[in-house]
Each structure stands twice: as structure tokens, then as C-alpha cells.
Amino acid sequence: MSDVDVCVVGAGFAGLTAALRLKRSGHSVALLEARDRVGGRTFTVSGPDGLWIDRGGAWIGPGQDAILRLMREFDVPSYKQYVDGRAIMVTGGKQYRYKGTIPLTMSPWVVANMGAVFAELGHMSKSIPLEAPWTAKNADKWDRITLADWLDRHTLSEQARTLLEAAIAGCHTSAGSEVSMLFALYQMASGGGPGFLLGVENGAEDARPVGGMGAISGPMTTELGDAVHLNRPVRRIVQDDDGVTVHANGITIRARRVVVAVPIAIAGQILYEPMLPVDRSFLHQRMPSGAVIKTNLVYRTPFWRDDGLSGQSFAPGSPATLTIDASTDRPQPGVLCVIDEGPMARRLTKLGPADRRRAVLASVAERLGEKVRTPVDYVEQNWTVERYSGGGMMSHAPTGVLTEFGPALREPCGRVHWAGTESSAVMCGWVDGAVRSGERAAAEVVAQLV
Ligand SMILES: Cc1cc2nc3c(=O)[nH]c(=O)nc-3n(C[C@H](O)[C@H](O)[C@H](O)COP(=O)(O)OP(=O)(O)OC[C@H]3O[C@@H](n4cnc5c(N)ncnc54)[C@H](O)[C@@H]3O)c2cc1C
Structure with a gap:
């Protein structure tokens, strides 16, 4: 049993950022990671010849200011x-x-159809309030249908439909029939529109x-030092009036607060005692990867x-x-x-x-x-x-999830705070969103600890 101010679960970019910000603000931290490495859905491997390869998240883009800031902190060029x-x-x-x-030599019909749909998607995504997509004027309407339903109605060419579905749903790594149209628009909007996404x-x-995502997560881990515990999958989180006890394989951490920074799709594999409020609990059951x-x-x-x-x-x-x-x-x-x-x-x-x-x-x-x-x-x-x-x-939201359970995405549950790219209003789904979520969760916790 070890006592700290804050226990962070998951050493992807969200958890690493949360832990680092907390440590730098003078709080004691334990970061528990299930795998034998940090980085989560990013994974840089280097060979003896100096070649490095990103086996997961790799690219960055304009507007991703949080990851760019982190790169500057650690002198990582791009x-x-x-x-x-x-x-x-x-x-x-x-x-x-x-x-x-796109190839303009395709049938003009396909090109025109794709252009029109792309413009419409841009227009629709602009109407999504990033912090609360469930309050969009058409939220109910768009959350009742899938991306595939919407494309069925708005593409006149089968070829344009296939290309657009593969490109957009591909970003969620699902079929368009699995993803809510509201969620697709929200994720698009969180990156700044379809132009950024595609x-x-x-x-x-x-x-x-330069050096891949590991060139950033590496020095973060070094700075965190012995706060990082690898091979420690968290199984149970128990809250009481005075704090929280986090049980992982081979280690138990007693903390005042916990930040859970694992993908929503598997957050429900941890046993929470007492049970989480119904909306958060159901959210865990409803956002698959x-x-x-x-x-x-x-x-x-x-x-x-x-x-x-x-x-x-x-x-x-x-x-x-x-x-x-x-x-x-x-x-x-x-x-x-x-x-x-x-x-x-x-x-x-x-x-x-x-x-x-x-x-x-x-x-x-x-x-x-x-x-x-x-x-x-x-x-x-x-x-x-x-x-x-x-x-x-x-993790993505199928139909009906964002409007019913969206507000639970970031809402702390007692002493349990949530991070992870899926909880970020901006750049949701990207490494940058993970960093932003870690910063937001750390700030939330710091406000509670004073
Ligand atoms: C193939 C692929 C390509 C991608 N390409 C890009 C890209 O080019 N650019 C981009 O910006 N994004 C990309 N992404 C997305 C990006 O990688 C993720 O958005 C980001 O890494 C998520 O970070 P996270 O910290 O929220 O979650 P994760 O990275 O998933 O971190 C969660 C951590 O929690 C740990 N964990 C899970 N369960 C437990 C438990 N019970 N106890 C303790 N620890 C636990 C995991 O091992 C993991 O380390 C890509 C993703 C994939 C898979």
C-alpha cells in the first residue's frame, strides 16, 4: 500500500500528461499502467540502425496546439x-x-456529388457546440440515424457513397452503419471540420x-520517474469518504483522487465500488471501439x-x-x-x-x-x-448515445475523474485530444485538492 495525492490509471498520452501536470504542480502521483510500456495507442519502436517506426498514432496537424506545446517543452522537432x-x-x-x-477525372457526376456532400458536412459540423454536441439544434435528429443512413439519403452516386463512407467511418474504424451521424459530425467538428479529418x-x-510519438512520451516518462508503475493492470477502484483505494495486480495505491485515463470501450472492465452513477456506467457499455x-x-x-x-x-x-x-x-x-x-x-x-x-x-x-x-x-x-x-x-458513439449519455463523458464521479482522448471536446480521437484531456483532468483534480 502506498499513499499519494493522486493515482492516475493508464499511461497513454492522457495519463502521462495528467500525471506530469499534477507532479509539476507539487502533488505526489502514482501512474499505474497495465502494459510493459507507456504510450497506449501510440507505440514507437526503434531498431539498431536508428530507424524508428510508429506502430500506432503518428501524425500531427495544425490546430493541435496541446501536443505541439508538449513537443516544445521537450524539444521535439517536427x-x-x-x-x-x-x-x-x-x-x-x-x-x-x-x-x-480527389481525382477530377472520375465521372463528373461522382466528383460533383462528393463536393456537394463534403460542403454539406462542413456546414453541418459547424453547427455542433464542441463542449456539448448533444445540445446542437439538430442533435436529436442526427443522433437517431447512422452515418450510413445519412449518406444513403444524401449521396446520389453509389461510388461517391462508398468513397465517403470508407473515408469518414474509417476514421472511427467502423462501418458507417455503426456510428451515429451526430457523433460523426462532432468528431469532425472537434478537429475543425471535414477538411482536417480527411x-x-x-x-x-x-x-x-522527429523520432515518433515515443520521442515525446519517453522524456515525459523519465521526468515522472518512479511514479510510473508498469505491468500494473488496475482491477478495482474503491471510493470512501476520505479517499480512494486503487487495486492493481501486485500493488495497491491509496490516494485522495484518481484519474482514469483508459479508452472508454474498456473502462467498464475495472470494478468500481460503489457502482458508478447510472449514466457513466451505461456510457461504458455503449461506446465500443x-x-x-x-x-x-x-x-x-x-x-x-x-x-x-x-x-x-x-x-x-x-x-x-x-x-x-x-x-x-x-x-x-x-x-x-x-x-x-x-x-x-x-x-x-x-x-x-x-x-x-x-x-x-x-x-x-x-x-x-x-x-x-x-x-x-x-x-x-x-x-x-x-x-x-x-x-x-x-471509442465511438452509436445512435442515441451522445444525446442520452454525452454529459457523462467528463463529469467526475465522486473522487474518480476521467481523461482519455474520447473525453476531449477538441481533437477528440487524436493524440492532441488525449493531451488536452489529461490537462483538463489534472486541473479538475488540483481544484479539488486545494
Ligand atoms: C492505428 C492507429 C493510428 C492512429 N493514428 C493517429 C495519428 O496519426 N494521429 C493522432 O493524433 N492519433 C492517432 N491515433 C489515435 C491516438 O493514438 C489516440 O487518440 C491516443 O493515443 C489516445 O491516447 P489516450 O491516452 O487517450 O489512450 P491510450 O493511448 O489508449 O492510453 C490508455 C492507457 O491505459 C492503459 N490501460 C488500459 N486498461 C488499463 C487498466 N485496467 N489498468 C491500467 N492501465 C490500463 C493502456 O495500456 C494504455 O497505455 C491512432 C490510433 C491508432 C490505433
Whole structure:
């Protein structure tokens, strides 16, 4: 049994930030992490040759001021995403090579339809109050339907519908039929609109920290020192009049307050005594995560650049749905990131590793050529089956959840405070949102401790 002011559960960016801010404000902290590493849904691995690879969250974009501030605190520079050359889109049985947002050589009907829907989404997302999306004028209407329902009604071309559903629902790593339209709009709005969500340059994949996300979480962990306890999955949190007792494997912490910074999808796996208020308890039962596999293919050089390609490609329904250049700030080696989301990620999960690898490489080779088939390294991270993530990239709200249970997202339950990217009004779902949530939870706790 160890006594501290605050116990933080989960050492992803939310928990690390909360713990760091609390420690710097003079409070004693214990940070309990289930895994044998920090970082949570970010996971940077480095090889002996100095190559670093982000197996989870990686990119940053404009407006993500909280993570940018943290990078400045720890002197972590950023570098721009490689965007030169043409992107590839496979749709309607054809492969398009293009510059810009979408291939303008697709049928004018599809292009016009996509443009109109995109503009409408921008307009709708502007009407969402970020701190309380459930109070939006049309909240009830939009929370009754799924993203897929809305697209069914507003896309006139089947091709536009498929592309838009894969792009938007892909961000929640689910099928559009699983996600509430209100939630989709809220998440879009929390990043500044559809342009940020779906864009690369000046969007969510604008830049990367040099050294990967681990270059930030590493020094945070060092500064926290022996406050960090790895391999300590928290099983039970017991509140009483004087404090809170946090029971983890092999350690018990007595604290005045606790910050729980685990994904909402698995927050209900902890036993809370007394039981949490009904809305928070039900929220835990109602916000699942999606499925996502991130695979980094390593090549001696980024050969696609020599072929005039950016490395960015999008082929909904294929075993390599999205690709993007994920090379470091050095000219070589070349790293190509493949993202599979939602139903496709689940389908691939059911294959053996060799079949999955074959399917992914064959699919990318159709776009970038035969050199794809012989990577020098193949680094796969299947977040879908990660016990302490519960899936990825984020927990989402199906229909009816945000309007009924949204207010419980951040509301403390006695001595239990909540952090995690899903609880952030701004940049919800991104690393930046996780940092913001950690800062907000730390401030909440500090206000209670004075
Ligand atoms: C494949 C993928 C790609 C992504 N790409 C990007 C990107 O490019 N840019 C971006 O900004 N975001 C991206 N994201 C999202 C981003 O990674 C997350 O939003 C962010 O890392 C969430 O941080 P968090 O601290 O809220 O949660 P997490 O990182 O999930 O941290 C929660 C922590 O709690 C721990 N934990 C769980 N249960 C317990 C327990 N019972 N006891 C103790 N500890 C527990 C976990 O092990 C984990 O360390 C991506 C995510 C994935 C999966």
C-alpha cells in the first residue's frame, strides 16, 4: 500500500500528461499502467540502425496546439509529411492517379456529388457546440440515424457513397452503419471540420514528430520517474469518504483522487465500488471501439517517390485500404504505412499472419508495383486484438448515445475523474485530444485538492 495525492490509471498520452501536470504542480502521483510500456495507442519502436517506426498514432496537424506545446517543452522537432507526386485512388473498378484531394477525372457526376456532400458536412459540423454536441439544434435528429443512413439519403452516386463512407467511418474504424451521424459530425467538428479529418497537407497527417510519438512520451516518462508503475493492470477502484483505494495486480495505491485515463470501450472492465452513477456506467457499455490494423512496410529506399508517387493511396474494400508514406525525416529507408479499418480489419484478423501478409502486399503491389512484394521488414500491429486498447483508433458513439449519455463523458464521479482522448471536446480521437484531456483532468483534480 502506498499513499499519494493522486493515482492516475493508464499511461497513454492522457495519463502521462495528467500525471506530469499534477507532479509539476507539487502533488505526489502514482501512474499505474497495465502494459510493459507507456504510450497506449501510440507505440514507437526503434531498431539498431536508428530507424524508428510508429506502430500506432503518428501524425500531427495544425490546430493541435496541446501536443505541439508538449513537443516544445521537450524539444521535439517536427517534419512535414511527404506529399509530392501523385496519389492513387481505386474506385468503380478503375485506378486513378491524381494530385489534389480527389481525382477530377472520375465521372463528373461522382466528383460533383462528393463536393456537394463534403460542403454539406462542413456546414453541418459547424453547427455542433464542441463542449456539448448533444445540445446542437439538430442533435436529436442526427443522433437517431447512422452515418450510413445519412449518406444513403444524401449521396446520389453509389461510388461517391462508398468513397465517403470508407473515408469518414474509417476514421472511427467502423462501418458507417455503426456510428451515429451526430457523433460523426462532432468528431469532425472537434478537429475543425471535414477538411482536417480527411486531409493530409494542413490536415490530420500534416507532419510528424522527429523520432515518433515515443520521442515525446519517453522524456515525459523519465521526468515522472518512479511514479510510473508498469505491468500494473488496475482491477478495482474503491471510493470512501476520505479517499480512494486503487487495486492493481501486485500493488495497491491509496490516494485522495484518481484519474482514469483508459479508452472508454474498456473502462467498464475495472470494478468500481460503489457502482458508478447510472449514466457513466451505461456510457461504458455503449461506446465500443472499431477495428484497425496498421502495417509498416520497410524498403531500402522510398522507391515510389522515384516513380512520381506520394505513396498515398485509397482503395476501399481492398486488403490495403489506405497507404501513406511513413518514412522518417531521413531520405532512406522508405517506410510505407498500410491502414486497414473496420470490417476489412476484422476480416484480415481472421486470416493467419502469412495469408494476411500475402493479401496486404498483393493489394499494395497492384497500386505501387512489384517492388512492394519484397520489403526488408514487415511490421504489423493489430490494435483490434490489443486487450488494453479494446480496438482502435477510438471509442465511438452509436445512435442515441451522445444525446442520452454525452454529459457523462467528463463529469467526475465522486473522487474518480476521467481523461482519455474520447473525453476531449477538441481533437477528440487524436493524440492532441488525449493531451488536452489529461490537462483538463489534472486541473479538475488540483481544484479539488486545494
Ligand atoms: C492505428 C492507429 C493510428 C492512429 N493514428 C493517429 C495519428 O496519426 N494521429 C493522432 O493524433 N492519433 C492517432 N491515433 C489515435 C491516438 O493514438 C489516440 O487518440 C491516443 O493515443 C489516445 O491516447 P489516450 O491516452 O487517450 O489512450 P491510450 O493511448 O489508449 O492510453 C490508455 C492507457 O491505459 C492503459 N490501460 C488500459 N486498461 C488499463 C487498466 N485496467 N489498468 C491500467 N492501465 C490500463 C493502456 O495500456 C494504455 O497505455 C491512432 C490510433 C491508432 C490505433
